[in-house]
Amino acid sequence: MLAPPAEAEVLERLVAWGxxxxxxxxxxxxxxxxxxxxxxxxxxxxxxxxAVTDAPAFISNDDWVLAYGEPLARWGDQHELYELTTSxxxxxxxxxxxxxxxxxxxxxxERVAEAESLPEELDVGYRVLLDKDGRASxxxxxxxxxxxxAPPTEAEYRAIIEEFWWDTSYVAKALWRGEVVFAxxxxxxxxxxxxxxxxxxxxxxxxHDWSLRPGxxxxxxxxxxxxDISAELASTYVGSGVEDNWAAxxxxxxxxxxxxxxxxxALGYAYTEDVDEGVSAYLEGVRRLGSQPRRQ
Numbered sequence: 001m002l003a004p005p006a007e008a009e010v011l012e013r014l015v016a017w018g019x020x021x022x023x024x025x026x027x028x029x030x031x032x033x034x035x036x037x038x039x040x041x042x043x044x045x046x047x048x049x050x051a052v053t054d055a056p057a058f059i060s061n062d063d064w065v066l067a068y069g070e071p072l073a074r075w076g077d078q079h080e081l082y083e084l085t086t087s088x089x090x091x092x093x094x095x096x097x098x099x100x101x102x103x104x105x106x107x108x109x110e111r112v113a114e115a116e117s118l119p120e121e122l123d124v125g126y127r128v129l130l131d132k133d134g135r136a137s138x139x140x141x142x143x144x145x146x147x148x149x150a151p152p153t154e155a156e157y158r159a160i161i162e163e164f165w166w167d168t169s170y171v172a173k174a175l176w177r178g179e180v181v182f183a184x185x186x187x188x189x190x191x192x193x194x195x196x197x198x199x200x201x202x203x204x205x206x207x208h209d210w211s212l213r214p215g216x217x218x219x220x221x222x223x224x225x226x227x228d229i230s231a232e233l234a235s236t237y238v239g240s241g242v243e244d245n246w247a248a249x250x251x252x253x254x255x256x257x258x259x260x261x262x263x264x265x266a267l268g269y270a271y272t273e274d275v276d277e278g279v280s281a282y283l284e285g286v287r288r289l290g291s292q293p294r295r296q
């Protein structure tokens with residue numbers, strides 16, 4: 001049975017590692033575990049910024065991940081902050097803990113202190129775990145406004161409608177061809193996770209005065225949406241049958257139409273009925289074609 005250690009134990013081990021490693025200048029805990037709200041659960045990640053004196057040398061050999069425990073899997077990439085390269089390495093450990101390390105060159109400690117506002121990865125919330133020379137002591141306090149959506153402009157609103165209906169045409173063509181894998185990519189990712197998700201997040205913000213931070217990639221939608229909309233969204237996820245996915249497609253378009261109209265009405269924007277009607281007719285026409293004859 002999985003039984004991850006308590007947060008205090010995890011942080012104690014990370015700080016002990018930071019104190020013992022000469023090249024580490026600071027450890028900063030960010031994101032959900034750095035906030036005093038109800039967003040943390042047993043499986044929440046530990047997002048930790050590790051500021052080091054020689055970042056290229058530090059990341060050239062990632063054996064340092066062993067300092068916490070036995071890794072099961074790891075994955076990384078690179079980003080930029082204030083024109084300096086940062087390196088990300090996420091690690092799942094054998095004790096069930098997942099630590100997302102972001103390696104900073106230590107010069108970023110001063111850059112953050114000098115900036116007029118915090119970068120988003122800190123403004124979501126941060127807690128200084130270790131600061132050997134006090135360079136994080138002058139940082140601004142987080143506003144916790146990072147990643148809170150602003151109301152869309154009318155152009156952004158219209159663009160997402162066009163994007164959604166464009167996506168649905170690919171779903172229909174793939175289903176007619178019997179290409180269920182691609183159909184589900186176009187439906188479940190492009191149409192829903194990209195386009196519909198944004199409209200659902202705007203709908204959530206209507207009930208929270210544009211002050212709520214939605215979770216990444218649709219996390220929390222089921223909890224934050226009105227119950228009837230959440231139930232409609234759940235009904236759009238189906239298995240691999242072609243007919244099941246045709247039905248899911250039309251449930252998805254009905255949900256999008258409903259929510260986009262509610263958002264548009266609240267913001268004073270007209271829902272583009274002509275786009276909806278034209279593409280809906282196209283989808284119905286493709287469905288009535290039956291199935292493409294199989295190639296011999």
